[in-house]
Amino acid sequence: MARALRLLSRTVVRLRPLPVQGPTRGFSASVQEPFHVCVVGSGPAGFYTADRMLKGHEGAQVDIIDRLPTPFGLVRSGVAPDHPETKIVVNQFSRVAANGRCSFFGNVTLGRDVSLSELRETYHAVVLAYGAESDRSLGIPGEDLKGIHSAREFVWWYNGHPDMCDLSPDLKNTQSAVVLGQGNVALDVARILLRCKTELATTDIADYALDALCGSTIRKVYLVGRRGPVQAACTAKELREILGLKNVRVCIKEADLATSPADEEEMRSSRIQRRVYELLSKAASAHRDNSCNDQKELHFVFFRRPTRFTPSENGSTVGAVELEKTALKVDEVTRKQVAVGTGEFEDLKCGLVLKSIGYKSLPVQGLPFDKIRGVVPNLRGRVMSSESETATVETGLYVVGWLKRGPTGIVATNLHCAEETVASILEDDRKGVLRAPSDSKKHGRTGLVEILEQKNVHFVPFSGWEKIDSKEKMAGQLRNKPREKITTWDGLQKAANE
Amino acid sequence: MFSRISQLGARLLREAKAETRAGNLLSSRGSLYQGHVSQHLTPVVTPTVQSSRNVLFSTATSGDKDESSQEKEKISVTFVNKDGSEKTISVPIGMSMLEAAHENDIELEGACEGSLACSTCHVIVMDVNDYNKLEDPTDEENDMLDLAFGLTETSRLGCQVIAKPELDGMRLALPAATRNFAVDGYVPKPH
Numbered sequence: 093m094a095r096a097l098r099l100l101s102r103t104v105v106r107l108r109p110l111p112v113q114g115p116t117r118g119f120s121a122s123v124q125e126p127f128h129v130c131v132v133g134s135g136p137a138g139f140y141t142a143d144r145m146l147k148g149h150e151g152a153q154v155d156i157i158d159r160l161p162t163p164f165g166l167v168r169s170g171v172a173p174d175h176p177e178t179k180i181v182v183n184q185f186s187r188v189a190a191n192g193r194c195s196f197f198g199n200v201t202l203g204r205d206v207s208l209s210e211l212r213e214t215y216h217a218v219v220l221a222y223g224a225e226s227d228r229s230l231g232i233p234g235e236d237l238k239g240i241h242s243a244r245e246f247v248w249w250y251n252g253h254p255d256m257c258d259l260s261p262d263l264k265n266t267q268s269a270v271v272l273g274q275g276n277v278a279l280d281v282a283r284i285l286l287r288c289k290t291e292l293a294t295t296d297i298a299d300y301a302l303d304a305l306c307g308s309t310i311r312k313v314y315l316v317g318r319r320g321p322v323q324a325a326c327t328a329k330e331l332r333e334i335l336g337l338k339n340v341r342v343c344i345k346e347a348d349l350a351t352s353p354a355d356e357e358e359m360r361s362s363r364i365q366r367r368v369y370e371l372l373s374k375a376a377s378a379h380r381d382n383s384c385n386d387q388k389e390l391h392f393v394f395f396r397r398p399t400r401f402t403p404s405e406n407g408s409t410v411g412a413v414e415l416e417k418t419a420l421k422v423d424e425v426t427r428k429q430v431a432v433g434t435g436e437f438e439d440l441k442c443g444l445v446l447k448s449i450g451y452k453s454l455p456v457q458g459l460p461f462d463k464i465r466g467v468v469p470n471l472r473g474r475v476m477s478s479e480s481e482t483a484t485v486e487t488g489l490y491v492v493g494w495l496k497r498g499p500t501g502i503v504a505t506n507l508h509c510a511e512e513t514v515a516s517i518l519e520d521d522r523k524g525v526l527r528a529p530s531d532s533k534k535h536g537r538t539g540l541v542e543i544l545e546q547k548n549v550h551f552v553p554f555s556g557w558e559k560i561d562s563k564e565k566m567a568g569q570l571r572n573k574p575r576e577k578i579t580t581w582d583g584l585q586k587a588a589n590e
Numbered sequence: 591m592f593s594r595i596s597q598l599g600a601r602l603l604r605e606a607k608a609e610t611r612a613g614n615l616l617s618s619r620g621s622l623y624q625g626h627v628s629q630h631l632t633p634v635v636t637p638t639v640q641s642s643r644n645v646l647f648s649t650a651t652s653g654d655k656d657e658s659s660q661e662k663e664k665i666s667v668t669f670v671n672k673d674g675s676e677k678t679i680s681v682p683i684g685m686s687m688l689e690a691a692h693e694n695d696i697e698l699e700g701a702c703e704g705s706l707a708c709s710t711c712h713v714i715v716m717d718v719n720d721y722n723k724l725e726d727p728t729d730e731e732n733d734m735l736d737l738a739f740g741l742t743e744t745s746r747l748g749c750q751v752i753a754k755p756e757l758d759g760m761r762l763a764l765p766a767a768t769r770n771f772a773v774d775g776y777v778p779k780p781h
């Protein structure tokens with residue numbers, strides 16, 4: 093009952109649209125030339141940027157391009173299928189796309205279909221919001237054995253991203269999976285492996301992934317962190333959820349919970365670390381009912397860093413991860429506690445490894461890029477020519493979201509990030525930096541359409557996505573799912589053109 | 591009509607919250623967590639919702655007399671915008687600050703539309719006395735507050751603060767009014 097009521101109140105809130113400006117809140121500047129802005133990437137960073145641009149500048153015409161036929165970035169392909177309330181934000185993004193001064197160009201890849209220099213010649217401002225579509229690597233022996241995937245690949249697979257629909261991870265040859273890392277993504281993938289499949293069946297998980305998970309033999313999942321429970325990178329919300337999974341026994345070694353003065357200090361200055369630690373300690377001491385024998389197990393393994401992967405008997409599939417015990421030491425420079433090896437090793441047997449140690453952005457041609465940090469050097473969103481002190485501003489080029497800050501933060505973080513970048517754009521425009529009177533070559537949308545036509549690129553407009561959307565929702569209805577995702581490039585393009 | 595429905599919705603929300611909290615105290619972790627889990631899994635519109643809504647409509651329209659008395663049951667709330675400008679609005683008892691803000695074109699975000707999954711509706715209660723009049727945040731609200739931008743001692747989520755008579759005259763600040771990372775160089779942690 094409580095749940096139904098909560099939903100009711102939620103429905104009521106939804107009845108009232110947010111005050112997003114539609115085409116009605118005037119384009120009064122009829123004398124003014126439009127301010128052509130291109131946003132590359134339609135995730136939260138891209139959409140929040142478009143929203144703030146449209147609100148902040150009456151003359152702004154904003155085009156959002158994305159390499160996929162579908163918008164919303166990681167809200168569609170990252171956020172877990174059992175988190176539908178996190179995806180509600182797409183309502184707001186769809187209202188932005190419906191603004192008469194905003195257009196969506198799906199199926200257009202920066203660096204392949206259109207180059208950065210072409211975009212800069214066509215638009216007064218180009219804002220890069222294309223996220224982080226690669227992985228940090230561990231750089232240890234055996235990383236290319238079968239059965240080892242990055243969490244990004246696994247997440248894309250279960251969320252039906254068309255680049256990963258053929259991953260088919262083997263969930264049937266083993267009882268144990270190791271997840272390396274203890275951030276929220278690690279908790280997401282562990283939860284999907286452990287969650288009862290009837291609960292997953294009513295989410296928007298890809299159908300092939302649901303089938304594979306239903307046949308999974310995995311009963312134990314190890315979440316391995318190189319530091320301690322005080323430094324676990326996850327947040328309380330996700331932790332609370334995984335600790336409460338049905339039929340899952342949580343195992344945490346009491347000894348790992350001992351804290352040092354440095355740990356206490358960290359907790360005093362971070363509410364989030366304190367609350368995560370409290371949840372872990374409570375879970376460690378909780379008496380679990382062991383009577384149910386089809387219970388699965390979730391093991392939190394602290395103070396261990398992976399040093400190599402060893403093959404199983406067949407030689408090509410992973411059979412174990414070698415872990416080195418660590419201790420924490422305060423780094424002289426950063427003053428943070430870091431993990432250092434103790435020279436003590438142990439093997440953890442497993443047949444599936446998901447590396448969840450962070451995402452990484454990719455550069456495109458002609459873009460300054462900090463290869464070490466995997467971000468674009470910038471000053472409040474203005475792209476700089478390099479990371480050095482003497483770097484100059486790349487006029488008209490901006491960055492936002494994970495590509496700007498690195499691969500951390502929740503959806504909302506990108507809102508503040510976008511506000512900062514848009515403030516820089518508006519300031520530059522006021523100073524007259526972006527629209528020189530002589531500059532008549534920047535045609536914005538018509539220029540982009542011309543380029544795409546010349547190259548024979550068939551873009552998917554927002555109405556094409558709406559066709560995909562309604563087809564998916566209809567297919568979902570038949571199976572009591574919010575949607576049944578279309579997971580192949582062909583299928584998506586076909587649905588968009590129907 | 592809208593505000594009538596929302597009032598009911600919000601009142602019921604409070605009751606639902608009270609229920610959760612009672613569950614919190616009485617039962618073991620297990621059941622609380624399960625409640626949390628099943629909430630995640632519920633499709634956004636279920637038959638249960640439809641039917642309970644119908645029931646509510648019919649009770650709401652019966653008895654015209656409480657319409658007028660409800661009309662009067664409003665409190666005044668002042669929002670302090672990011673730029674320091676203020677707007678005072680009147681909010682019906684039982685309505686959440688998120689809904690009230692949206693009805694009055696106040697730019698309070700609400701990415702998850704009140705389902706405790708985003709923290710974008712973060713508001714700062716400017717008077718600690720008003721803050722103390724609010725029920726304590728639930729664990730779930732605290733989990734989201736952990737991630738709120740520019741968290742303060744008197745921060746709450748706007749979708750969880752429900753108008754009640756004692757709160758008349760309350761002042762709420764939108765976070766960037768006090769802390770803006772673009773202005774004073776404050777760089778928020780990712781969470």
Ligand SMILES: Cc1cc2nc3c(=O)[nH]c(=O)nc-3n(C[C@H](O)[C@H](O)[C@H](O)COP(=O)(O)OP(=O)(O)OC[C@H]3O[C@@H](n4cnc5c(N)ncnc54)[C@H](O)[C@@H]3O)c2cc1C
Pocket residue numbers: 132133134135136137138157158159160163164165166167169170171172175178200201202203221222223224225247277280492493494495500501502503504505506
């Ligand atoms: C697995 C996972 C789960 C998460 N769950 C949550 C959650 O539950 N709650 C929460 O608040 N946050 C969650 N997050 C964090 C949140 O998703 C991110 O903060 C946010 O998506 C980052 O936004 P972005 O716009 O920078 O990048 P993205 O969302 O990645 O968007 C980038 C977009 O750019 C497009 N693109 C990439 N390359 C190109 C190119 N060359 N040309 C054109 N387009 C391109 C992509 O297709 C994509 O649409 C999660 C993150 C991950 C990885």
Ligand SMILES: NC(=O)c1ccc[n+]([C@@H]2O[C@H](COP(=O)([O-])OP(=O)(O)OC[C@H]3O[C@@H](n4cnc5c(N)ncnc54)[C@H](OP(=O)(O)O)[C@@H]3O)[C@@H](O)[C@H]2O)c1
Pocket residue numbers: 228229230272273274275276277278280317318319323324325326327330397398448449450451499500501502780
């Ligand atoms: N529901 C949600 O709100 C939600 C869900 C998913 C993701 N997200 C957000 O998305 C962002 C990305 O999440 P994420 O989990 O990918 O990143 P993350 O939070 O940065 O976690 C990365 C993890 O990998 C570990 N790690 C990094 N390098 C390592 C190495 N070389 N060897 C061993 N371990 C290593 C880190 O440990 P150290 O701490 O020791 O470096 C940490 O435990 C986060 O901000 C997250 O909050 C949010």
Ligand code: FES
Pocket residue numbers: 688699700701702703704705706707708709710711734747748749750
């Ligand atoms: S609107 Fe999302 S938490 Fe309040």
